[in-house]
Amino acid sequence: MDINKFYKFSLLYPTHEYNSVAREKNKKMESKNHWSVAIKIEGSSTDVAEETPFEHVPTEDGPEPPSERSSSIAGGIVALGKFDALHVGHRELAIQAAKIGVPFLLAFVGMAEILGWEPRAPIVAKCDRKRVLSSWAPHCGNVIPKEFLVEFSKVRYLTPQQFVEKLAKELRVNGVVAGQNYRFGYRAAGDATDLVQLCKEYGIGAYIINPVMDKNQDSGDINSSNSKEQGQVSSTRVRHALSKGDMKYVSELLGRHHRLMLMVKNKEKISSDRKRLSAPRSCLLNLPPKEGNYSNCSLLIGDKNEVPCRIIIDRTDIHLELNDLAASTHITSPGLELLGIDFGESMV
Numbered sequence: 001m002d003i004n005k006f007y008k009f010s011l012l013y014p015t016h017e018y019n020s021v022a023r024e025k026n027k028k029m030e031s032k033n034h035w036s037v038a039i040k041i042e043g044s045s046t047d048v049a050e051e052t053p054f055e056h057v058p059t060e061d062g063p064e065p066p067s068e069r070s071s072s073i074a075g076g077i078v079a080l081g082k083f084d085a086l087h088v089g090h091r092e093l094a095i096q097a098a099k100i101g102v103p104f105l106l107a108f109v110g111m112a113e114i115l116g117w118e119p120r121a122p123i124v125a126k127c128d129r130k131r132v133l134s135s136w137a138p139h140c141g142n143v144i145p146k147e148f149l150v151e152f153s154k155v156r157y158l159t160p161q162q163f164v165e166k167l168a169k170e171l172r173v174n175g176v177v178a179g180q181n182y183r184f185g186y187r188a189a190g191d192a193t194d195l196v197q198l199c200k201e202y203g204i205g206a207y208i209i210n211p212v213m214d215k216n217q218d219s220g221d222i223n224s225s226n227s228k229e230q231g232q233v234s235s236t237r238v239r240h241a242l243s244k245g246d247m248k249y250v251s252e253l254l255g256r257h258h259r260l261m262l263m264v265k266n267k268e269k270i271s272s273d274r275k276r277l278s279a280p281r282s283c284l285l286n287l288p289p290k291e292g293n294y295s296n297c298s299l300l301i302g303d304k305n306e307v308p309c310r311i312i313i314d315r316t317d318i319h320l321e322l323n324d325l326a327a328s329t330h331i332t333s334p335g336l337e338l339l340g341i342d343f344g345e346s347m348v
Contacts, residue, residue, distance in 0.1 A: 073148045074172040077101040077205075080182055080195075082108075083147070085123040085235040086132045088255040089179070089212040091139060096209055097177045098140035104173075105133075105145055108152040123238055125261035125286035127338065135256065160190030161198055168202035175205030181230070182208075216249055245290040248345035257342040259300070261285040262318070265337040277320045277331055288313055289343065296344030301331065311341060 077100045079093035090105070097103035112119060124132055129147065137144045148171075155163060163185050167173050176199060184190045190198070192208045199206035211232035233253055241249040242258070250258045262283045264270055271278045281288070294311040299320060301307065312319040320341070331339065 072146075073104050073106075075102065075174050076104045077175045077177060077207075078104045078106040078148065078167070078171075078173050079145075080106055080176055080178040080184065082111075082235070085238040085254065086129065087233050087235065087238055087253050089233040091136050091255060092209070092212055093177050093179070094133075094136055094145040095139050096207060097175075098143050098145065100177075100205065100207065101174055103140055103143060103145040104148045106148050106150060108155070109149050111152045114152055114156060121284070121287040123235060123242075123258075123287050125259075127285065128259055128261050128340070131259075132256070157186050160185030160194050163190070164195070164198040164202055164204075168199075168204050173204060175199070175207060177207045177209065179211050179232075180208055181211065181232075214253070216252065239287065242287055242289045245292050245294075247289060247294065247343045250289070250343070251345055257344065258289070260288050260318075260341040260343070262339040262341070263337065264331065264339050267334065270331070272331075275322045277322070278317050279320075280317055284318065288318065291315060294343055294346055296346045298342040298344070299331075300340035300342060301336070306342075309341070311343070 077097040079090070079097050081090060081093060083090050083105050094103050094105065111117070133147070134144050155166065158166065167176065176195065178192060178195060180192050182192050182195065184195065196206040196208060211230075213231050214233050214237055238250060238253045241247075241253060247258065262279055263285055264279065264283060269280055269283060291313050294313070297309050297311045299307040299309045299322065307322060309323075310321040312321070
């Protein structure tokens, strides 16, 4: 199956029909042992794998869940990378995976602890990741990509060949999607070229795509501090934009507004003064922007209730200024455990 045939096939069918047709075609190819063909898709985009550790913060779900059974990912197409921010580059990986089969994001659990990285708050709260992935469905043929968790301790010392063997024989995936600068295996010994060759040897597809480039040239000290930065959208750039309080830039990188999640189960920590509520930063479940005042924000109460608000972040607390007194009363109700704050495109 050459690249011209791949593009021709993808153009013949609308996105919502493509997945089912592609899966049937893939089944026929598997029966003929044709999955060893590697396809390089030019002109597409994704993110380069980068070293972005997670901080284990408390959520309403408790500890990090174990990985799903391998049977749940069998036959799927897995996107490879580190999916801290779930930004537009990560979304492009999922889009390409969905064009070929059932899309999964393969994520590693426990990297920070094992590699001794300094703990950092995640960009996306664990309890909010399913919502973000659900928002990608319209781009992925109306299929919601799923995350498949692998304990990093079980793959840390695998050579590139052993890693691909695990994907093919243990997890039984049909193919992988990765960026051009993706590296894998112990001490990052393998690159995208190795991935294509090894996948060919083990009879699974390998799809290498170009990075989504950051159109904002104000990268400043990012390039000088990270040798992997070549102008692509990355979780590092999202963190940098948050540290500057540039929420418009953050929205461009994420492809959505940044949502800050707060755990408000313990009402004793929440103070209320008419239309102003305050909570300590210890209630935050993910990374906030820099200290300052943010207008054009929305408070999410439950799944549907959006209340316009102004946010003030200082060294110790986050303050919400509301125009709706009823919303302020609802927030302090005993049954409410989580709050979400969507930041508009204001700049501090």
